[in-house]
Amino acid sequence: MKRSEHTSGYFSRDNRGVSEVIAFVLVFGIILSSVALLSMTGFQAMEDYQENEQLQNAERAMDALAENYNDVLQHSAIEERYAELSLREGTVSTGSDGTELTITIERSDGTSDIVKHDFDIGGDNTDSFSLGEFAYTTGSDTIAYDGGAVVRESEYGSAVVRQPHLKCSDDRAIISLVTIDTDERSIQSSDGLGFTMSVENRTAELYDEDIEDVRITVDSPTAETAWEDHILDRGNWDDGTCEDIEEVLVTVVEVSVDY
Template sequence: MRRDTPATTDRAVSEVVAFVLVFAIILGSVGILYSTGFQAMDDYQETEQLVNAERAMDALASNFNDIIRYNGVNQRYGELSLRGGAVRSSDSGTNLDILIEKDDENRSISDRDDAEFLQYYTGETLDLGEFAYTSDGDRIAYEGGGLVRGDDSEDWSLVRKQPHITCSDDREAAVISLVTISADDRSVQSSSGLGVTMSVENRSSAVYTDDVDSVSITIDDDDTAYNDAWNSTLDTDRGWTDNDNGDDLRRTCPADRVVVTIVEVDLEY
């Protein structure tokens, strides 16, 4: 009868232990790859979805802004692929005021020229409303004719497309063209495409030239979810003077010619 020697037995045990260790390492590696790989894939898909949504919203904003660029355009249509995200419209967004300094008197446009712009004001401010795409807390919003990126925390925001607001130092002129959304509060979530129609409800424009010294835009900190974005839009590098009051934003453009256009729109989808 054959008997294993101690050396043979030790070698067999070592081979079994080595096999178990190698197998454990393989299983551990597969587990780590599975968990991290799928998480990375999910993160990539979410990022790609937001990038695609931002491109789509940018194209939609450019299309919609034809109503600002051309007086004869009263309606625009566009489509968005939601891919599980949601869109919402609201007549509640950033609230701001536009003030014209004229004859050494600083007054809101709602109180000038027979109060032509008063119809767009709610109390002492102009509410821009917003149309936003949201997904997992991230937000891409069309507001005032511009496009901003933020999230539900409202701690940060970035400008993706500037609204039609210009302060020209060399020409001493300012142009402020804003879209205000008066659509009812509504939200739609879908995995497919969605058609959106923007229709002009009202349009007003005024040119201020006589004895004009400046134009200012003011936004209280509590009246916007996109404080960082508006700070960037009305930055001193873009010709504006910083007259902020604490957390409240107040920017002034020295100008002897100011053109203001407000277009009120409705959204259907």
């Protein structure tokens, strides 16, 4: 009887020891899993934060660049502007293709004029002004200087960071655009890069005879939604049309970009 009780005590202590080891292993495994999960979540959150911060910095930088470059629209004596961008592993692309705007004057007698035909800018056999390309891309997001505007496009939608110089008042429309005519080129870097904008052509036309409306239509591979939803349908513009006006002033400045 005593021997039986003595053996049972050994078994009890052995079982308790095994249980403690199993409990320790389980707790340790849970701790390791939790640490791994938190690490993965933390790293992902940090990456998302850094990416968002990079995009916000790029927006601010492109907006500042646009404010500098748009001086060529407001001051005819300015022939050149210089600005810098910190690329931070992003890519800058420039070229002569991009958003195309067609500006049509509607007259009270039922006739219409295509404004591009009066401008010696871009190709002769076209009805549209090509705004060219000056875009910063990181991941799936693109921030572009587009005719004086700054637009942002991503897989989730579009936004306008800076409005272009388009004005529709009670009796007058003013349309001022910057078009880029430069070589197709792109560069990726982690450093800052300087860009020089030079005026190649500046033309202004005033339309003030039998004017009724002016209409702007857009065709863009990347920024069409931004223009249609956030630019050409705000203020007094109604789906790209400025109605019941007496005159239209159109100014187009053609520039090149070197870097």
